[in-house]
Amino acid sequence: MDEDLVESEAGFAGLGLRPELLRALLSLGYEEPTPIQREAIPPVLAGHDLVGQAATGTGKTAAFALPILQALTAERTAGPQALALVPTRELAEQVSQAVHRYGRELNVRVLPVYGGQPIGRQLQALSRGVQVVVGTPGRVLDHISRGTLDLSDVRTVVLDEADEMLDMGFAEDIEAILAETPAERQTVLFSATMPPRIDAIARRHLREPVRIQMAREDVAPGEMPLVRQSAYVVGRPYKAAALGRILDVEAPTAAIVFCRTREEVDSVTEALNGRGYRAEALHGGMSQDQRDRVMGRLRGGSTELLVATDVAARGLDVEQLTHVINFNVPSAPEAYVHRIGRVGRAGREGVAITLAEPREQRMLKAIERLIGRRIPIERLPTVTDLRARRLELTRATLQNALEDDDLERFRVVIDSLTDDHDIETVALAAVKLLHEAAGGDVDEAEIPSPAPARRDKETRQRPTDSGVTRLFVGIGRRAGLRPQDLVGAIAGESGLPARDVGAIQITDRFSLVEVPDSAADRVIKALSRATIRGRRPTVRRERPNR
Template identity: 65%
Template sequence: MAEDEIAPTFADLGLREELLSALTHLGYEEPTPIQREAIGPLVEGRDLLGQAATGTGKTAAFALPILQRMEPGRRTREPAALVLVPTRELSMQVSEAMHKYGRQLGVRVLPVYGGQPIVRQLKALDRGVDVVVATPGRAIDHLNRGTLNLDTVETVVLDEADEMLDMGFAEDLEALLEAVPESRQTVLFSATMPPRLNGIVKRHLREPQVIEIGRADVEAEAKRVRQSAYIVPRASKAAALGRILDVEQPTAALVFCRTRDEVDTLTETLNGRGYRAEALHGGLSQQQRDRVMHRLRGGQADLLLATDVAARGLDIDLLTHVINYDVPSSPESYVHRIGRVGRAGREGTAITLAQPREHRYLKTVEKITKQRISFEKLPTVADLRARRLELTRASLEESLLEDGDLDHFRVVVETLAESYDVMDVAAAAVKLAHEASGVTVDEEEIPEVAPPPKDRPKRPAKPAQRGDESMARVFVGAGRVAGIRPKDLVGAITNEAGLAGRDIGGIEIADRFSLVEVPADALDHVISALRGTTIKGKKATVRRERFTSPRR
């Protein structure tokens, strides 16, 4: 957009008054690039293929046209729109957003996902809905039951399409797209465009409007993000994170962990060290999740620790830092994470804690993103002491500048000055103020770790394959006879254990059991999570694989 060109408003996009009123109430001032380019074609009824990452505003980009095109006062029982998303977290978030946008229109929006009692969903579908926002697996369940009728669907949206493919939903997506009328409008959004998406695009989209948001926009945003990394042995990561937080002093930080257990453990550790931390993962109810987000947005918490799955779709205005406690599973995931800061002209910071063997992986990320990652040394005990003294000095300076009512204390200073040097009196006061902060400094230095030498064999950056000691196998007592497919196992692990689809290795399905490779350090958590859920509607024996089968 030229500098002298006036940015379009939502009113310029021809949206109805009820939607404009809702957007104004929500504080939306002007459309984002993806909204500017997508809303017009979608309101006209065109198919659309959009490449856009989380945080670019794509939910409103497809939600507003759906609501714009919907018949006023519609009370048909069957839905007019079907939105497919990879996770239950995203299903709830998209549903909430569409409900807010369409509140004045009386639009009925229903999230449909696994893990929620299906009876509740059945009752809502029976009463009638306008928009269904569903995970593919649960949508297929309702379709097979005959409780979800897609004959009247006018618009289908595939949101985070690449993630749905990673989670093994390819067959379900094909079945759902075959079940809706051929005349429907099809919208596909994906952060990346892997070759396997081409088949879906060719079979199901008709002369789509192609929009690519991000290359220039994301690069411009990324330039405002200061990216750094620390090489840290795994045993010292919690202590290292604490020191980095002490030095950085973020207004609000999002800390990414690999598993639910790690989120919970690290949250407890940080709270024990005096930070205000909250956990967010798939094990929380929606009510618990709402409370966490309310505390963060209200300033009662500074740190949000989350898994990738739980953090999808989150947009936190106050966010100043993104911290990768665990290295992301792919360069694309890294870009998604750091894209949560540096938005709307704001500067941000992205920090990664990497183990020595992951140094080369981050160098690969640099090449792919064309952004420099600065490798820095961890703050020492002396650095922390200096930083905390600086904070005390700043606090005292603020008091001197803003609080002129010091007369009550001058008497004390004057009395002490009769017996002691005034500088000693001032130093003693500073010491008391510093110690009153209640923050202690670790006395033990964290060992400095150098990256591996260049001639060391390169370790794979992507999830380890068969035979890699970093992977372990989970035994699941259900196989082909029970109708188990790879997507069922991937979906259960990603939704219940919080792992990303890329973290999961090889899958073997026999007649009566299955074996799934997962990261060794997440094995116990995955087993615990799967024991607490059902796969294909049934409980199955889940345990560590007892015997090592021959490797291919």
């Protein structure tokens, strides 16, 4: 191997992987192992059993796939040399594809087996011989009972997403499958959470396992986290309406909304579709074909919101996913970490939003203790906020139209109208028509505020009264603006104490901030001269709706 290749592979090469795997990793653009890979690969390569706690997006698939490939032999065996059990069809496909990519220079024969696919294709592949099987417990057990899958030569068994397999009722299937494998096999177990029943499986089926628990990844001071986390406190009767408002303001490219039950999934999906969103339900009561169609529409862009239970969404990996929304506070803090791991990957910023009932705020504190940081409580968007958002969308639509080359043919309309009206009045009428065609102003009641929530550095919920002025600041989320940026600029430039800055609402292109009436002119003057996130924004009093 040449010197450049050795140097570029130093991170993975230091783990003792064979050259064929190193070249595959290099071609895929992998430069350094993730923490879970660095911790897990050496003991698994050494033949130890392993229990690893790691959330989605940490690279755990490679942590077990690479050692499996390392240990494969060319000898012909009656059955596979490795078996990976996963909870869902989607995860079976993803793991199988990963094993194939990593082992392409080894000509690895890997087969995913799961329900919902014609079994004849799987039978043919098994009869030809495969080295690695990745499957769901139900279909793997089906093949065992048919006599089409012989596990007597299995050297490594992986239980991936073990907690979810138990939640889905696969405990007995897993026990039956493990009973068909050699007693001297190596067993590797990965789970996002570690409830007592996972420990029970480890005690029964693993031999003195190495245990790895991946801590949260710290963010360097001043560095923006990849997942923007926030919460809204709202009463149960108003949660569906609150969710709709949050989505109106956030405008996600693609989002997953997590619910607790199938009934809740169906009711939330119906409410969102009634609001004009393209939402799809995903839960355990659906057939595999229905699940496949839903996922196809989400990945194809014809669906923008997926409303799902935890179990149904396990294993889903949507490239364009931008938002994860918890319709309820997850009862297990580890589940929260696992959910938000679906966004904020590969350097892209993601958003995690939680709707909490007043009684659930103590559960938020448990999550904060686990992740080691506060989750800001935001002010729920008001009708005024939604009207501002819709006007902003109208402005953006017009901005795009102004960049179109095909405008000249409409000049005759302008010329005829300006005989009796000035050009500004004509423009206002055109904007009004466009705005109304897109849905017009919001016409709905305000959502009552629950009992006062806790406050922190990013939560400034001051009562809106006659002593408060709301300012428009022409910079928003697209410029990377955070609440603390705005508070710091106001305090630093105008001298207004940070504690006197009120509610802050940040949208894509602009922000709204409340300051005391007596300080409004001073803040406007100071911010107009200031540079925030590299820009000098427009600052003025918010214009009242007419």
